């Protein structure tokens with residue numbers, strides 16, 4: 001008898017979780033297409049978004065929400081075949097000259113040659129913190145998950161759950177950290193054949209156009225939405241503002257640190273923190289231990 005009584009509750013709970021999943025992954029609800037004159041499309045009732053690029057124009061979209069800290073996932077399937085010259089950018093950014101920004105950029109290549117995953121972090125308008133990677137899979141054959149964990153202590157870039165880069169809060173050594181300016185999520189597909197592939201040597205082959213990148217399963221359930229000066233992550237108890245989510249303090253555990261090292265040892269192809277030619281008088285302070 002007892003088990004019979006619990007079924008309706010179980011069914012209701014299941015239905016509710018499906019509903020939440022459905023709502024959390026709807027591009028119509030979460031994003032605006034911002035440019036490209038019809039080249040960006042939201043399909044399958046909001047489950048899929050595609051960007052395309054041809055000679056006249058690329059295309060792009062942005063999140064309706066602004067976030068101040070968050071754990072954000074998206075699955076991307078990049079331009080396949082000869083994608084040389086194309087760049088798919090996927091990033092968080094605030095507005096203005098002293099903006100903050102957390103960047104993933106995917107630099108296309110000739111068929112069979114590897115994409116470069118380019119990353120950067122801007123704080124209060126200052127960037128120049130590039131790290132670049134090859135991937136351990138073909139990012140055009142299937143969807144893969146690209147994630148940003150951004151909390152007050154650190155920014156962690158991950159690919160399919162493997163951390164590839166950690167940018168720590170280095171305010172202690174005088175480096176500004178993104179923590180006061182809410183950021184929107186942006187993505188675009190555009191032509192950058194003046195620099196993207198082999199430093200600009202390989203140009204976009206327009207006979208292959210249109211180029212298409214696809215997006216699905218956006219997840220910002222663990223992100224603080226910023227609306228008119230207040231955060232969805234803080235609860236106000238009689239004037240005491242407290243943040244409760246555990247990801248706000250998340251750091252890399254031992255397993256994740258080993259995984260980060262594995263990626264950096266095997267797939268990192270550029271790190272500004274080891275570029276002696278560029279910094280002959282010493283590396284930026286955030287490159288050291290502090």
Ligand SMILES: *[C@@H]1O[C@H](CO)[C@@H](O)[C@H](O)[C@H]1NC(C)=O
Pocket residue numbers: 107108109110113114115116196197198199
């Ligand atoms: C493209 O392929 C070449 C040759 O393998 C490689 O040197 C380069 O890093 C690849 N990626 C880009 C974006 O140029």
Ligand SMILES: *[C@@H]1O[C@H](CO)[C@@H](O)[C@H](O)[C@H]1NC(C)=O
Pocket residue numbers: 237238239240
């Ligand atoms: C706010 O939090 C502090 C520390 O937890 C507590 O001592 C204080 O009573 C709280 N104030 C109110 C108005 O709830």
